[in-house]
Amino acid sequence: MDFSYYFQYFLSGLTNGSTYIIVAIGFNIIYNSTGIINFAQGEFLMLGAMTTVSYLKFMPLALAIICAVFTTMLIGFLIDLLFIRTLHKPTVLKMIIITIGLSIIIQELALHIWDEKVKTLPYFTGSLDTTIKIFNAYISPQVLWVLGSSIFIIIILNLFFKYSLIGKAMRACAVNKEVARLCGINTKNIISLSFIISSGIGAFAGCVITPLSQVQYNCGTPIAIKGFTVAILGGLGNNNGAIIAGIFLGIIESFSILFLPLAYKEAIATIILLIILICKPSGFLGKKELQSLKEF
Amino acid sequence: MNNLLEIKNLTKSFGGLIAVNNVSFVVREGIIKSIIGPNGAGKTTLFNLISGFYKSDDGEIIFKNQKINKLKPFQIAKKKIIRTFQNIKLFSNMTVLENIMTGLHLSGKSGFIASMFKFPNSLIEEKKIKKKSFEILEKFNLTKVANENVSNLPFGQQRIIELARAYSSEPELLLLDEPAAGLNIYETMELAEIIKQINNNKTTILLVEHDMALVMKISNEIVVLNSGQKIAEDIPEKIQKNPEVIKIYLGEENA
Amino acid sequence: MVKKIIFLIFIFIIVIALQKILTKYGIEFYLTQIIMSIYYTICILGLCLLMGYAGQISLGQAGFFAIGGYTSAVLTTLNLMPYFQQNNKFILFLIKLNAAAFREDMFGEKILTITPFAAFCFAIIFSAIIAFLIGIPVLKLKGHYLAMATLGVGIIIYRIVLGTQIFGCADGIYDLPEFKLFANLAISGSSKLRVQNYYIAIVILSIILILLYNLINSRIGRALRAIHTSEDAAEALGINTARYKLYVFVISAIIAAIAGCLLTHFNGGISPAEASIMKSVKYVAIVAVGGMANFYGVMFMGIILQFLSLRGYFGSFDDLIFGAILVAMMLFSSEGLFNIFKLRKKYE
Numbered sequence A: 001m002d003f004s005y006y007f008q009y010f011l012s013g014l015t016n017g018s019t020y021i022i023v024a025i026g027f028n029i030i031y032n033s034t035g036i037i038n039f040a041q042g043e044f045l046m047l048g049a050m051t052t053v054s055y056l057k058f059m060p061l062a063l064a065i066i067c068a069v070f071t072t073m074l075i076g077f078l079i080d081l082l083f084i085r086t087l088h089k090p091t092v093l094k095m096i097i098i099t100i101g102l103s104i105i106i107q108e109l110a111l112h113i114w115d116e117k118v119k120t121l122p123y124f125t126g127s128l129d130t131t132i133k134i135f136n137a138y139i140s141p142q143v144l145w146v147l148g149s150s151i152f153i154i155i156i157l158n159l160f161f162k163y164s165l166i167g168k169a170m171r172a173c174a175v176n177k178e179v180a181r182l183c184g185i186n187t188k189n190i191i192s193l194s195f196i197i198s199s200g201i202g203a204f205a206g207c208v209i210t211p212l213s214q215v216q217y218n219c220g221t222p223i224a225i226k227g228f229t230v231a232i233l234g235g236l237g238n239n240n241g242a243i244i245a246g247i248f249l250g251i252i253e254s255f256s257i258l259f260l261p262l263a264y265k266e267a268i269a270t271i272i273l274l275i276i277l278i279c280k281p282s283g284f285l286g287k288k289e290l291q292s293l294k295e296f
Numbered sequence B: 001m002n003n004l005l006e007i008k009n010l011t012k013s014f015g016g017l018i019a020v021n022n023v024s025f026v027v028r029e030g031i032i033k034s035i036i037g038p039n040g041a042g043k044t045t046l047f048n049l050i051s052g053f054y055k056s057d058d059g060e061i062i063f064k065n066q067k068i069n070k071l072k073p074f075q076i077a078k079k080k081i082i083r084t085f086q087n088i089k090l091f092s093n094m095t096v097l098e099n100i101m102t103g104l105h106l107s108g109k110s111g112f113i114a115s116m117f118k119f120p121n122s123l124i125e126e127k128k129i130k131k132k133s134f135e136i137l138e139k140f141n142l143t144k145v146a147n148e149n150v151s152n153l154p155f156g157q158q159r160i161i162e163l164a165r166a167y168s169s170e171p172e173l174l175l176l177d178e179p180a181a182g183l184n185i186y187e188t189m190e191l192a193e194i195i196k197q198i199n200n201n202k203t204t205i206l207l208v209e210h211d212m213a214l215v216m217k218i219s220n221e222i223v224v225l226n227s228g229q230k231i232a233e234d235i236p237e238k239i240q241k242n243p244e245v246i247k248i249y250l251g252e253e254n255a
Numbered sequence C: 001m002v003k004k005i006i007f008l009i010f011i012f013i014i015v016i017a018l019q020k021i022l023t024k025y026g027i028e029f030y031l032t033q034i035i036m037s038i039y040y041t042i043c044i045l046g047l048c049l050l051m052g053y054a055g056q057i058s059l060g061q062a063g064f065f066a067i068g069g070y071t072s073a074v075l076t077t078l079n080l081m082p083y084f085q086q087n088n089k090f091i092l093f094l095i096k097l098n099a100a101a102f103r104e105d106m107f108g109e110k111i112l113t114i115t116p117f118a119a120f121c122f123a124i125i126f127s128a129i130i131a132f133l134i135g136i137p138v139l140k141l142k143g144h145y146l147a148m149a150t151l152g153v154g155i156i157i158y159r160i161v162l163g164t165q166i167f168g169c170a171d172g173i174y175d176l177p178e179f180k181l182f183a184n185l186a187i188s189g190s191s192k193l194r195v196q197n198y199y200i201a202i203v204i205l206s207i208i209l210i211l212l213y214n215l216i217n218s219r220i221g222r223a224l225r226a227i228h229t230s231e232d233a234a235e236a237l238g239i240n241t242a243r244y245k246l247y248v249f250v251i252s253a254i255i256a257a258i259a260g261c262l263l264t265h266f267n268g269g270i271s272p273a274e275a276s277i278m279k280s281v282k283y284v285a286i287v288a289v290g291g292m293a294n295f296y297g298v299m300f301m302g303i304i305l306q307f308l309s310l311r312g313y314f315g316s317f318d319d320l321i322f323g324a325i326l327v328a329m330m331l332f333s334s335e336g337l338f339n340i341f342k343l344r345k346k347y348e
Helices: A003-034 A040-054 A063-086 A093-114 A143-165 A165-173 A178-184 A189-211 A220-234 A240-255 A262-279 B043-050 B074-079 B097-102 B112-116 B121-139 B156-167 B183-202 B212-218 B236-241 B241-248 C002-024 C030-053 C061-077 C083-085 C089-095 C117-139 C145-161 C191-216 C219-229 C231-236 C241-267 C277-290 C294-309 C313-333 C339-343
Strands: A131-135 A135-138 B003-014 B017-028 B030-038 B057-062 B082-084 B175-176 B204-208 B221-226 B229-232 C100-104 C110-114
Touching: A003 A040, A003 A135, A003 A143, A003 A165, A003 A220, A003 A240, A003 B057, A040 A063, A040 A093, A040 A189, A040 A220, A040 B097, A063 A093, A093 C277, A093 C313, A131 A240, A135 A143, A135 B003, A135 C191, A143 A189, A143 A240, A143 B074, A165 A178, A165 A189, A165 B030, A178 A189, A189 B121, A220 A240, A220 A262, A220 C145, B003 B043, B003 B204, B017 B043, B017 B057, B017 B204, B030 B183, B043 B082, B043 B175, B043 B204, B074 B082, B074 C100, B097 B121, B097 B156, B112 B121, B112 C219, B121 B156, B121 B229, B121 C219, B156 B175, B156 B183, B156 C241, B175 C145, B183 B204, B183 B212, B183 C145, B204 C030, B212 B236, B212 C110, B221 B236, B221 B241, B229 B236, B229 B241, B229 C089, B236 B241, C002 C030, C002 C191, C002 C219, C030 C061, C030 C191, C030 C219, C030 C277, C030 C294, C061 C110, C061 C145, C061 C241, C061 C277, C083 C089, C083 C110, C089 C100, C089 C110, C110 C117, C117 C145, C117 C241, C145 C277, C191 C241, C191 C294, C219 C231, C219 C241, C231 C241, C277 C294, C277 C313, C294 C313
Parallel strands: B017 B229, B030 B204, B030 B221, B082 B175, B175 B204
Antiparallel strands: A131 A135, B003 B017, B003 B057, B221 B229, C100 C110
16 A cells, blocks of 8 residues: 555544544533533534534635534533532532433434434535545645634634633633632632533534434444543543544544454454553643542 | 551552651550641541551551551551541531441451341340440440430530440450541540540550640650651650741741 | 231232233233343342442443343353364363353354353353452542442453454344243243243232342341441441441342343343443442332332333333432432331330
């Protein structure tokens, strides 16, 4: 096999990997401000894509995507409002169970609102047949959209957390919520904001990947598991780690076809998840002391 | 008198912070020894090291001439070193009686199968444990609240229950982590009496405390820690006059 | 003590009355779903021990149910005739032990398979070993990490049974023989034996319930509850928390495997759906709504909810309802609905 073949696999891995990175960042943002792992994270991607499909019926693609992202952000906000804020005695167990329950409810509602069929979105530029030639490999322009938007999201978030006042407030909450509160930061709003951001980037990532891998009412869970694997691999709460871990998982999955039957590709993420949980739950780049979970 | 517990050059760091720095002292059998020092001095870390919750980076912990550094917490408990915790860790889903009975866990042997199928041995054991628990409740004046859920009881009483639970394991060395924290003057005096009585019953006691009155009243010896290092080790009267000790608590001028 | 006996007599009467009424009104077939519900509930009781009492969350209980069921299924349907015809010593030995026997399959052909009882024993031991091996690394984790690890285990088991030829892939395994017990009793899906199977299921449920109650009200039970509330304090009192958590995990898996085995014989077959994550989540929902650490509550809610689900009363909203139960329970009453009726054993 020549270089262009490998490059193809590499790009495919990178593409999937960047979706996983966005999901992982979504996990991290919510985890950092609340200590909760949001099992419903994958559903945000699904909702983003599904609502775009619906909006597409009466508006152009770009507008549909924008509306869908806002709709999903609203849903994320509602989830925080209705389920997270109202919790009286939050414990880790309760939060796990609630987000699992929410994940199921959202999936089933999606099944009844849309249907069980696989749906897709039009390519942002070009169509199914359009290809761009890079290094002798033919790739769809959508791949560039996925990679580009992921990089864009990562850069924007980096700038946001580093330089904006709200971003710094969120980082403060991540480190120590009690002290953040003492500094006058309204932590409840920060939590809402983290849900809004996570659902927003998730929705957008869902839209941008759908022309390539389609969307179905129950596609949220497998994506969430992979995103979670990436988040843990990179160290829970560590966005930079997530980037490296996401690229790693995407590429391993992609190249796995060379040695394993296709049926096992799905299981790779789960196996890596188990291995990392058993050997080093704090991930590649996480510190051992950070292994203890945050209190809600 | 023998050395029940020997701490030799014990060191523990977390990342860049050295929490316990080359600390050495001994605890002779039958005495009450207190560890004091400002916050962050490394006292609770020391306790966690002795009771097996942390692994030391360097040094030795020797109990009855056996090195116990590498043992897990439950193994250390089996050696009759029992500890209490700074923030009370009572079993909130159980009654006072059940908490004490759990304290007597080590006095029984029946396993899963024996318990599930109610082998006669396990039933006899249960009866013994229950009887012993009532004796302990009696001793600590807790009989009236035996069937109360521990979370319904006042804080001061909870402290005593935790002490009773630790005592029920018949420890040779009892590690008390800030037993007077959160208690008022009367409760502290009551605590002092209880600790002295436990000591009279041949239990060696090592305690971490901030309450100086309590410490000075009941201790035979005191160890002073500051920033992870041992500053002084002596009898209470001499510690009170030790300039180094006064310096770390009250500042340079008062020395 | 008297209260307890009256309650038990009451339950006894209801159990018998239910069957008599159903028979009288000609809707005896309801018993089929009731029996299935009972077996699922047994599996759920195992989870209740693990989650409610020992405080360890598991999103993989359905996986162990499937291990029990599939092991039984494979062993009792795998045709060993070719080995017999080759005079394989091991096979002959098994026949001698009554671990393998001849029977007719659904096409009327004579085949040689492992007997249900031998398969049952093997399945239990096998599940215990797997639970033991998985438990050692996994139970070191806590909270989210433990949930995710057990979820991962469940997913892998599901993928294995779904993708492997010997487990029948998506179709699963069918044509299981009856599980003959003593004295003409048999676990089977045959409608003639339905009433019999109802009582067999009730008896097995009762035995498991009694064993679990004995465990909880013993020294070990206290240790487990201690581990749930404060693992550190439990360790400090000499309780080997790592080992106890492992044992409870294994026992919970064994109970799930027993339920899996017996239900598979009752149904006459098993499919990958039994190992799905949705099943595991349903089981967690039922433990939550039954009151976490409340065997009776979990038992009642288990039988009722599973029955309604199996008879299709929830329609296409089945999963949605269980999801909603999970959320509602956690928001409003994490102690579960049934704690009002909770029977507490008071120490005299």
